[in-house]
Amino acid sequence: MNHIFTRVSIRKYQDRPVEKEKTMEILRAAMQAPSAANQQPWEFYVVTNKEKLQALSEVSPYAGMTKDAPVAIVAAYRKNCLLPMYAQIDLSIAMENLWLETVAQGLGGVWLGIAPMEDRMEEVEDILDIPDHLRAFAIFPYGYPAEEREQQDRFEESRIHYVE
Numbered sequence: 001m002n003h004i005f006t007r008v009s010i011r012k013y014q015d016r017p018v019e020k021e022k023t024m025e026i027l028r029a030a031m032q033a034p035s036a037a038n039q040q041p042w043e044f045y046v047v048t049n050k051e052k053l054q055a056l057s058e059v060s061p062y063a064g065m066t067k068d069a070p071v072a073i074v075a076a077y078r079k080n081c082l083l084p085m086y087a088q089i090d091l092s093i094a095m096e097n098l099w100l101e102t103v104a105q106g107l108g109g110v111w112l113g114i115a116p117m118e119d120r121m122e123e124v125e126d127i128l129d130i131p132d133h134l135r136a137f138a139i140f141p142y143g144y145p146a147e148e149r150e151q152q153d154r155f156e157e158s159r160i161h162y163v164e
């Protein structure tokens with residue numbers, strides 16, 4: 001899959017809205033992710049409200065680009081899913097799907113770490129009025145890229161250990 005090898009973090013966005021159809025395709029890819037016991041613990045908040053984007057940009061020292069993004073997806077998970085110990089892992093897989101589909105749609109974004117830091121999770125939940133049965137997991141600001149970067153080649157043959 002070529003987008004695996006071209007995806008990079010995009011932290012600068014054009015002042016141009018993202019079509020709702022593109023966001024829908026991104027979320028379709030996210031929800032196609034595998035999950036433990038197929039529990040699909042995810043919920044997604046699509047944020048375009050400027051004040052909320054500004055507030056989200058302040059939840060960590062590394063989230064500043066969120067205020068300049070036309071849209072951000074906040075991924076959350078249900079606390080009471082079948083296998084809660086796997087919920088954050090399930091969400092991580094959904095986030096990677098989402099990120100790769102963003103590239104396929106000609107867009108760019110960046111995963112901002114919220115979970116497992118309890119203070120950041122609570123702050124995001126407060127900003128978006130996320131109900132008690134959900135936990136905030138990550139923020140993903142995205143848009144039409146206003147920067148270009150090459151992906152590093154991270155292949156390291158020495159990391160492979162054959163057991164024959």
Ligand SMILES: Cc1cc2nc3c(=O)[nH]c(=O)nc-3n(C[C@H](O)[C@H](O)[C@H](O)COP(=O)(O)O)c2cc1C
Pocket residue numbers: 007008009010011060062063110111112113151
């Ligand atoms: C779990 C996770 C949390 C991250 N949190 C942040 C963040 O808070 N702010 C940020 O600018 N980038 C964040 N990133 C992006 C990483 O810094 C980036 O993926 C990494 O440097 C590799 O660069 P690349 O995405 O361009 O390949 C995060 C990525 C992951 C997977």
